[in-house]
Amino acid sequence: NTNKIDNSYNFDEIIDRTGTNAMNTDGFRQYIFNATSEMKFPFKDEEFIRMWIADMEFATPPEILDAVRERLDRRIMGYSQVFDPIYYEAVASWMKRYYDWSFPKEHLETSNGIIPALYELVEYICQPDEKVLILTPSYGFFKSAADHNQLELVCSDMLNEEGHYTIDFDDFEAKARDEKVRVCIFCNPHNPSGRIWSTEELKRVGEICLNNELWIISDEIHCDLLRTGKTHTPLAKLFPDTDRIITCMSPSKTFNMAGLMFSNVIIPNKALREIWQARHYGFKNPLSIAATQAAYVHGDEWLRQLKLYLDDNFAYVDDFLKTHLPLAVFHIPEATYLAWIDITPYAPKNVSLPLFFAEQAGVLLEDGGMFVANGEGCIRLNLACPRSILKEGLSRISRVLVDQKTEQKQVKEVPVHV
Numbered sequence: 012n013t014n015k016i017d018n019s020y021n022f023d024e025i026i027d028r029t030g031t032n033a034m035n036t037d038g039f040r041q042y043i044f045n046a047t048s049e050m051k052f053p054f055k056d057e058e059f060i061r062m063w064i065a066d067m068e069f070a071t072p073p074e075i076l077d078a079v080r081e082r083l084d085r086r087i088m089g090y091s092q093v094f095d096p097i098y099y100e101a102v103a104s105w106m107k108r109y110y111d112w113s114f115p116k117e118h119l120e121t122s123n124g125i126i127p128a129l130y131e132l133v134e135y136i137c138q139p140d141e142k143v144l145i146l147t148p149s150y151g152f153f154k155s156a157a158d159h160n161q162l163e164l165v166c167s168d169m170l171n172e173e174g175h176y177t178i179d180f181d182d183f184e185a186k187a188r189d190e191k192v193r194v195c196i197f198c199n200p201h202n203p204s205g206r207i208w209s210t211e212e213l214k215r216v217g218e219i220c221l222n223n224e225l226w227i228i229s230d231e232i233h234c235d236l237l238r239t240g241k242t243h244t245p246l247a248k249l250f251p252d253t254d255r256i257i258t259c260m261s262p263s264k265t266f267n268m269a270g271l272m273f274s275n276v277i278i279p280n281k282a283l284r285e286i287w288q289a290r291h292y293g294f295k296n297p298l299s300i301a302a303t304q305a306a307y308v309h310g311d312e313w314l315r316q317l318k319l320y321l322d323d324n325f326a327y328v329d330d331f332l333k334t335h336l337p338l339a340v341f342h343i344p345e346a347t348y349l350a351w352i353d354i355t356p357y358a359p360k361n362v363s364l365p366l367f368f369a370e371q372a373g374v375l376l377e378d379g380g381m382f383v384a385n386g387e388g389c390i391r392l393n394l395a396c397p398r399s400i401l402k403e404g405l406s407r408i409s410r411v412l413v414d415q416k417t418e419q420k421q422v423k424e425v426p427v428h429v
């Protein structure tokens with residue numbers, strides 16, 4: 012089945028993922044709660060509405076699955092690397108079509124995912140006493156890239172004006188000036204806020220970093236997942252004369268194939284590229300190569316329809332919150348399929364929000380505490396799911412929060428007998 016009806020892809024289809032070794036269904040106890048598989052909840056695992064880890068409940072596009080089947084039909088799955096020049100042509104064509112950006116073929120390396128690339132690049136760039144600079148709230152693995160290399164992490168908290176996140180450039184520059192800060196891992200577009208950085212913001216980030224002799228790893232994994240009509244600017248595109256910006260991109264987030272563990276790492280600096288080539292484990296999964304190449308060649312129409320479906324999911328969330336949780340702070344993000352919602356006025360105090368929602372609502376979600384710093388009172392919802400699942404998740408969240416607020420009020424209003 013190709014999950015297509017007429018010429019439309021079916022994003023409403025609910026697909027059973029149980030028994031597929033999916034983190035989404037089987038990894039939440041360990042990842043969210045740092046618990047064993049014995050951890051019990053008042054819900055069966057299959058009763059949870061899962062809105063946590065960033066992969067999708069949509070079938071990977073049939074064109075990509077067809078390419079994987081075609082490679083399987085060659086029947087030998089031996090050691091592989093990207094040798095076929097068509098791969099670079101496919102990547103370069105996508106970058107030109109979508110970002111009007113091009114880079115020399117010799118700059119393109121591949122990795123078994125962006126997280127491993129972050130670990131490796133930070134190791135290759137930094138001396139043991141140097142530091143890693145990030146914006147917070149941040150994707151947790153940016154902190155892990157510093158921790159993994161026993162390097163100090165420096166966080167620059169973003170400014171949050173009623174849910175609109177911007178960079179505190181005074182703070183960012185002050186921290187970039189620290190001569191021991193060597194690399195900035197920059198998220199463009201940003202997870203979890205969903206910001207698409209403006210050209211002006213990108214130029215300021217680049218100038219501050221380059222003027223202070225930082226390297227920049229621009230993690231652009233979310234760059235295809237924009238609201239319809241929005242555009243992305245690769246950071247490196249604005250700084251053609253530097254070779255100190257490494258760009259990490261991948262169709263893995265775009266086309267729901269993170270499990271194939273394959274990404275592009277564009278390294279303009281020759282010396283760093285040679286270190287990468289000498290130390291990076293170069294063999295790759297041949298099915299991942301085939302899938303990634305097919306995504307860049309055949310993915311346009313699926314992506315166009317996906318973006319429209321996500322636009323509608325975000326519009327639904329916006330309307331729902333305005334109606335049922337009007338004190339929550341939420342803005343439809345320019346990028347990502349992740350809703351970042353400040354529920355402070357409703358949230359129970361001094362409890363783990365992920366645990367509260369798992370136990371009370373049967374909803375799996377991540378909260379600000381999982382995004383390094385500066386995320387207090389916020390929850391993050393993965394909206395890359397059929398609308399029926401989204402509706403049930405929001406209904407459960409709202410119910411427990413409103414019940415919670417009612418209980419709080421009742422407790423406060425209980426007359427104290429003197």
Ligand SMILES: Cc1ncc(COP(=O)(O)O)c(C/N=C2\CONC2=O)c1O
Binds near residue numbers: 123202269
């Ligand atoms: C900014 C960013 N970089 C890298 C990755 C992972 O790259 P990979 O190793 O898969 O190539 C993610 C996935 N973000 C996730 C995954 O689950 N929850 C998230 O927020 C991400 O948001």
